[in-house]
Amino acid sequence: MDDRTCISFDRTLETGYPEIDDPHRELFDHLDRLLAASRERRTREEVARMVSFLGDYVVHHFAAEERLMALSDDPEAGPHRAEHARFVREFGALSREFTRDGPSPDFIIRLVNRVTSWLRQHIYRTDRALVEHLKSRC
Numbered sequence: 001m002d003d004r005t006c007i008s009f010d011r012t013l014e015t016g017y018p019e020i021d022d023p024h025r026e027l028f029d030h031l032d033r034l035l036a037a038s039r040e041r042r043t044r045e046e047v048a049r050m051v052s053f054l055g056d057y058v059v060h061h062f063a064a065e066e067r068l069m070a071l072s073d074d075p076e077a078g079p080h081r082a083e084h085a086r087f088v089r090e091f092g093a094l095s096r097e098f099t100r101d102g103p104s105p106d107f108i109i110r111l112v113n114r115v116t117s118w119l120r121q122h123i124y125r126t127d128r129a130l131v132e133h134l135k136s137r138c
C-alpha cells in the first residue's frame with residue numbers, strides 16, 4: 001500500500017447484517033479519508049483529530065457488537081471480546097507513537113495498513129461467525 005491506494009469496503013466483507021455492515025463501511029471510508037488527509041499533507045492537528053475519531057469509533061463499534069453478543073448468548077463472545085481488547089491495546093500503542101512522532105506519511109500508511117488488514121481478517125472470520133449465530137436465532 002502507498003498513499004495513493006484507495007481503501008474501500010467491498011461486497012466480500014458484507015455479512016448481510018446492516019447493524020454490523022454499516023459501521024464497517026464507515027470505518028473503511030474513514031481509513032480512506034485518513035490516507036487522503038496524509039497525502040494532502042493536512043496539518044498535524046487535523047490528522048490527530050482523525051486518528052482519535054477512528055480510535056473512538058472502533059471502541060464504540062466493538063461495544064455495539066459486544067451488546068449483540070450478550071443479548072444473544074453468543075458462545076464465542078469471550079474470544080471475540082478478547083480479539084477486540086487486543087486490537088484496542090494495539091491501536092493505543094499506535095496512537096501513542098503518533099502523539100510522539102507526528103503524522104509522517106509512512107506512519108499513516110502503516111497505521112491504515114494495519115487497521116485495514118486487521119479489520120478484514122476479523123470481519124471474515126469472527127464477525128461473520130457472530131452474524132451466523134445471530135441469524136440462527138431468528
Ligand SMILES: [Fe+2]
Pocket residue numbers: 062065080084122126127
Ligand atoms: Fe468484532
